Structure formats: structure tokens, C-alpha cells
Amino acid sequence: MTENRVALVTGITGQDGSYLAELLLSKGYIVHGLIRRSSSFNTARIENIYQDPHELNRRLILHYGDLSDGISLAALVAEIEPDEVYNLGAQSHVRASFDIPVYTSEITGVGTVQLLEAIRSAGLPTRFYQASSSEMFGATPPPQDENTAFYPRSPYGVAKVFSYWITRNYREAYGIFATNGILFNHESPRRGDTFVTQKIAKAAARISRGEQDSLYLGNLFARRDWGYAPEYVEAMWRMLQADEPDDFVVATNTSYSVEDFCQFAFEAVGLEWQKYVQVDENYFRPTEVNDLRGDYSKAERILGWHPTVLTPELAKIMVNAELLS
Numbered sequence: 001m002t003e004n005r006v007a008l009v010t011g012i013t014g015q016d017g018s019y020l021a022e023l024l025l026s027k028g029y030i031v032h033g034l035i036r037r038s039s040s041f042n043t044a045r046i047e048n049i050y051q052d053p054h055e056l057n058r059r060l061i062l063h064y065g066d067l068s069d070g071i072s073l074a075a076l077v078a079e080i081e082p083d084e085v086y087n088l089g090a091q092s093h094v095r096a097s098f099d100i101p102v103y104t105s106e107i108t109g110v111g112t113v114q115l116l117e118a119i120r121s122a123g124l125p126t127r128f129y130q131a132s133s134s135e136m137f138g139a140t141p142p143p144q145d146e147n148t149a150f151y152p153r154s155p156y157g158v159a160k161v162f163s164y165w166i167t168r169n170y171r172e173a174y175g176i177f178a179t180n181g182i183l184f185n186h187e188s189p190r191r192g193d194t195f196v197t198q199k200i201a202k203a204a205a206r207i208s209r210g211e212q213d214s215l216y217l218g219n220l221f222a223r224r225d226w227g228y229a230p231e232y233v234e235a236m237w238r239m240l241q242a243d244e245p246d247d248f249v250v251a252t253n254t255s256y257s258v259e260d261f262c263q264f265a266f267e268a269v270g271l272e273w274q275k276y277v278q279v280d281e282n283y284f285r286p287t288e289v290n291d292l293r294g295d296y297s298k299a300e301r302i303l304g305w306h307p308t309v310l311t312p313e314l315a316k317i318m319v320n321a322e323l324l325s
């Protein structure tokens with residue numbers, strides 16, 4: 001029974017946080033979300049589930065906080081006594097992590113131990129989900145699974161490796177139910193505008209409407225295993241309902257290049273991508289992850305999870321959403 005269970009979600013204003021909050025609310029959870037104080041609104045993705053603080057018996061409650069602020073994280077965990085904590089908050093942009101490596105390490109890496117310490121010091125049987133990433137595999141060739149060696153290729157990837165291991169360490173050292181979801185790229189109409197799939201999907205739609213002439217991209221040959229975000233948050237939830245804490249790869253076991261994604265997206269509006277896409281080396285990364293393809297058989301065996309939306313359909317979903325906007 002999940003009715004009235006209490007969850008805390010960091011990164012609730014992000015792509016995954018917004019879908020996860022919807023899923024948890026639909027299951028009867030009381031959802032607490034950590035949001036950053038910002039001079040402009042950063043809650044667009046959760047507008048459809050937002051509840052005014054004056055509403056009685058709210059099931060979605062937002063709290064200001066930051067993964068760099070361990071003292072307030074500890075106070076929040078002690079106050080709300082969550083059954084489940086989902087740590088989705090991060091500086092999540094790989095290219096940006098080369099520009100702001102120390103900040104990325106503090107939030108995407110050390111932020112995780114700040115939260116784990118908050119849970120440990122509260123002394124509650126809270127279950128913890130860590131948003132680990134296929135970026136940790138980096139230069140290790142596909143297919144990648146739970147036993148594949150990590151070889152991160154960015155400050156972001158390095159920070160995620162730290163978070164992965166500190167999550168395992170708190171599981172082994174303190175018996176905390178702490179689980180790593182090693183998620184491969186997952187996208188949706190809520191994807192941030194500077195990630196490559198959304199950049200391509202929006203450009204294809206805008207070019208078809210005559211609102212944009214061309215699209216500048218970086219490395220067209222990188223290959224990714226792109227799945228559909230709403231399906232991936234279901235996997236997160238299932239991980240925390242399992243009998244034991246563990247580590248799980250969530251992916252589609254397919255891989256396509258950036259060029260392929262351009263083809264799928266421009267096809268959806270009846271255009272040839274080659275006529276509009278230009279390469280701008282400013283988008284190249286100092287070190288690149290060339291090829292990711294995840295073997296999700298452990299998640300299928302233990303959690304009963306498998307993907308249904310693959311990359312070609314995903315591209316259409318994203319372009320169509322933009323056309324309707």
C-alpha cells in the first residue's frame with residue numbers, strides 16, 4: 001500500500017522530477033519537493049500539479065532548499081520523515097560541467113552525501129534512490145550493464161561516479177535501503193531546451209513553420225540509447241518497492257546517432273535534415289562519450305520493467321508536442 005506514504009523529491013522542477021511527482025501523486029503519496037530559490041519562476045513543469053499553500057490537505061508541498069546546504073536538508077528530512085527519497089537534483093548538463101566543474105562536483109557529487117547524511121542522522125528507515133547515469137560508463141564500449149567498468153569522460157560523469165559509490169557505501173556501511181538507478185538518456189517534451197534531442201525536435205518544428213532557418217549542432221556521430229522519460233520514472237519507483245536495495249540499468253538496448261535523431265525528427269515534418277543542420281565546433285566537448293547502449297535485462301528480471309517507446313517514436317512524440325505548442 002502506497003496511500004499516504006511520504007516521498008521527498010529533489011530536482012522536482014526538472015524533467016524527471018515532474019513526471020515522478022505525477023506518478024507518486026497518482027499512487028496516493030504525499031509528495032514533498034525541494035526547489036531552488038530563483039528570481040524567476042522555475043516551476044513551469046509542475047504547474048499542472050501545483051497546489052496553493054492555502055489549500056487544505058495538500059498532497060504536493062514545495063520547500064526551498066539546495067543540495068549544497070546540508071543543514072537545511074537535514075532539518076527537512078527530520079521534519080517530514082519521508083518513507084522514500086528520490087535524489088534527482090543535479091547540475092545535469094554534461095557540456096556545462098566542463099565550464100563549471102567545481103560547482104558540478106559540489107551539487108552532482110557532494111550533494112548526494114549531504115542528503116544521505118541527512119537520512120542517516122534522522123535514523124529513519126527511509127529508502128533512497130540515486131539518479132545515477134550512463135555517463136559513468138563513458139569510454140567503456142557498449143553494451144553496458146551493472147557490471148561494466150566506469151570510465152567517465154566529463155566532470156559531470158566523475159561526480160556521478162562519486163554519487164554512485166557513496167550510495168553503495170551507505171547501503172553497505174549503515175544498512176540504508178539505498179539504490180542506484182543507472183539510467184541511460186531519456187527524453188520527452190519536457191526535456192530541457194539545450195539537450196540535443198529537444199534542440200533538434202524544436203528546430204524541426206520551427207523550421208517547418210518558417211520560424212527558423214537552420215540548426216547548429218556539435219558532434220553528429222555520437223550514439224546514444226534514448227528512451228522515454230515517463231517510462232523511466234516508473235522504473236525509479238519500482239526500484240524502491242523491491243525487496244532489496246540494488247543497482248539497476250534502465251535503457252532500451254538500442255543505439256542511434258545524433259544524425260539518426262535528426263533524420264527521425266525532420267522526417268516527422270517532411271523535411272530533409274541535411275538541408276538545415278550545420279556543425280558548430282563550439283558544441284564539441286573536450287572529451288566525448290561516443291557510444292552508449294544499455295542492457296536492461298536485470299531491471300526486466302527483478303522489477304518486471306521494460307521500455308515500450310524507442311527512439312524513432314520518441315523523436316515523433318517530441319516534434320509533435322512542439323508543433324502543438
Ligand code: NAP
Binds near residue numbers: 067
Ligand atoms: P533536469 O531536467 O536538468 O533537472 C535537474 C533538477 O535539479 C532541476 O529541478 C534543477 O532545479 C535541480 N537542481 C539543479 N541544481 C540544484 C541544486 N544546487 N540544488 C537542488 N536542486 C538542483 O534533469 P533530468 O533530466 O530531470 O534528470 C534528473 C536526474 O537524473 C539528474 O540528476 C540527472 O543528472 C540524472 N540523469 C538524467 C538522465 C537523462 O537522460 N535525463 C540520465 C541519467 C541520469 P532548477 O529547475 O531550479 O534548475
Ligand code: G4F
Binds near residue numbers: 132134183220
Ligand atoms: O543531449 P546531450 O547534451 O546529452 P548527454 O551529454 O548524453 O547527457 C544527458 O544524458 C546523460 C545520460 O547518459 C545524463 F546523465 C545527463 O544528465 C544528460 O541528461 O548530448 C548527447 C550527445 C552528445 O554526444 C553531444 O556531444 O549529443 C551530442 N551533441 C551534438 N550536438 C550535442 C549537440 N549535445 C548538445 N547538448 N547540444 C548540441 O548542439
